[in-house]
Amino acid sequence: MDELVRYIAKSIVDKPDAVQVNQVETDEEITVELRVDPDDMGKVIGKQGRIAKAIRTVVKAATPRDSKPCYVEIIEEDE
Numbered sequence: 001m002d003e004l005v006r007y008i009a010k011s012i013v014d015k016p017d018a019v020q021v022n023q024v025e026t027d028e029e030i031t032v033e034l035r036v037d038p039d040d041m042g043k044v045i046g047k048q049g050r051i052a053k054a055i056r057t058v059v060k061a062a063t064p065r066d067s068k069p070c071y072v073e074i075i076e077e078d079e
Helices: 002-012 038-045 047-062
Strands: 020-025 030-035 070-075
Touching (some): 002 030, 038 047
């Protein structure tokens, strides 16, 4: 899942080299953490969170039915 989120994020942002994706797996779930440049944060979230919701929807659709649920977390870096 982390490769899918990385591909989507790099195609949206202005600074694709700053995209960082980390996958954290627990017993119950998989969390994909997405970090981008602070200038690109608005592009990843979108108006009223529409882009972020779309990314989460694509990841949910790509998750196999019999596996753990996968969540996307967009992490804001402090400057």
